[in-house]
Amino acid sequence: MKTQPLVSIITINYNESQVTLDMLESLQDVDYSNLEVIVVDNASPNDDPDVIKEKFPQVNLIKSKENLGFAGGNNLGARVAKGAYLFFINNDTIVPKECIGPLVETLENNSAIGMVSPKIKFHWDASLIQYAGYTPMNHWTIRNNSIGYHQKDDGRFDKEGETNSIHGAAMMVPKRVVEKVGMMTEVYFLYYEEHDWAEQMKRAGYKVYYQPKSYILHKESLSTGKFSPLKTYYISRNRILFARRNFKPFQLAVSMSFQLFISIPKNVVGFALKREFKHLKAFWEAIFWNLKNHGAVRT
Numbered sequence: 458m459k460t461q462p463l464v465s466i467i468t469i470n471y472n473e474s475q476v477t478l479d480m481l482e483s484l485q486d487v488d489y490s491n492l493e494v495i496v497v498d499n500a501s502p503n504d505d506p507d508v509i510k511e512k513f514p515q516v517n518l519i520k521s522k523e524n525l526g527f528a529g530g531n532n533l534g535a536r537v538a539k540g541a542y543l544f545f546i547n548n549d550t551i552v553p554k555e556c557i558g559p560l561v562e563t564l565e566n567n568s569a570i571g572m573v574s575p576k577i578k579f580h581w582d583a584s585l586i587q588y589a590g591y592t593p594m595n596h597w598t599i600r601n602n603s604i605g606y607h608q609k610d611d612g613r614f615d616k617e618g619e620t621n622s623i624h625g626a627a628m629m630v631p632k633r634v635v636e637k638v639g640m641m642t643e644v645y646f647l648y649y650e651e652h653d654w655a656e657q658m659k660r661a662g663y664k665v666y667y668q669p670k671s672y673i674l675h676k677e678s679l680s681t682g683k684f685s686p687l688k689t690y691y692i693s694r695n696r697i698l699f700a701r702r703n704f705k706p707f708q709l710a711v712s713m714s715f716q717l718f719i720s721i722p723k724n725v726v727g728f729a730l731k732r733e734f735k736h737l738k739a740f741w742e743a744i745f746w747n748l749k750n751h752g753a754v755r756t
Contacts, residue, residue, distance in 0.1 A: 689739040
């Protein structure tokens with residue numbers, strides 16, 4: 458019988474020990490036995506992560522002295538991971554029994570694949586899809602769309618294959634690929650870092666893959682809130698940052714023109730009319746961050 462390669466499960470906890478415990482509990486029933494589990498606590502100010510170690514003593518609990526964000530926290534876990542494959546999953550997920558095997562098999566069978574995500578379904582309604590791959594990043598709006606979003610999981614999205622980007626809630630990457638390409642870029646802190654990583658992978662010659670034989674259930678946006686000024690700031694900041702790091706000169710010129718004359722005015726007017734002044738402030742801070750940090754973040 459072929460030995461299962463070691464898979465390192467890496468997840469981040471931030472003020473959500475009970476949520477993390479629910480995810481760890483689901484891992485107890487998976488049918489893949491060769492696992493190590495790494496939980497990185499991102500300096501939670503209102504939580505006691507020690508309860509994680511108390512209930513799951515086999516877990517490697519790393520307590521960061523500062524909040525390193527999504528990329529930084531995952532990178533911290535990756536540095537100590539021993540697995541041949543690194544499975545980055547959000548703590549606000551439930552991992553079904555047969556989730557891990559198909560992802561490992563995908564990577565074992567094709568060394569050209571640099572990263573793979575499973576199908577992602579909503580925890581509150583497992584019949585609905587959140588992610589079944591991504592459309593290409595639009596060079597005007599700097600947005601992409603999740604294929605199958607809010608569609609019924611009725612078999613239409615069960616074809617595996619290459620996709621344009623990975624999903625940060627669940628992504629498996631061979632350690633050898635991380636060693637060659639590098640880890641996630643930490644300047645993002647939250648949002649767009651997985652898309653940036655996928656672009657790095659593709660530039661290095663690797664494929665980004667979607668494997669629907671595997672799935673997870675995602676509770677979605679528990680740490681930052683579905684609509685918070687924090688989310689507004691980082692998505693607005695990092696959308697422009699992504700373009701600056703990854704678009705070719707003409708694409709970047711087109712995109713920045715669209716942002717300047719259409720997107721920015723539209724957002725400013727929208728927040729103002731809705732009297733969402735905290736979001737308006739966060740949005741302007743995001744724009745000015747890019748102006749103040751111009752030229753320092755291109756690949």
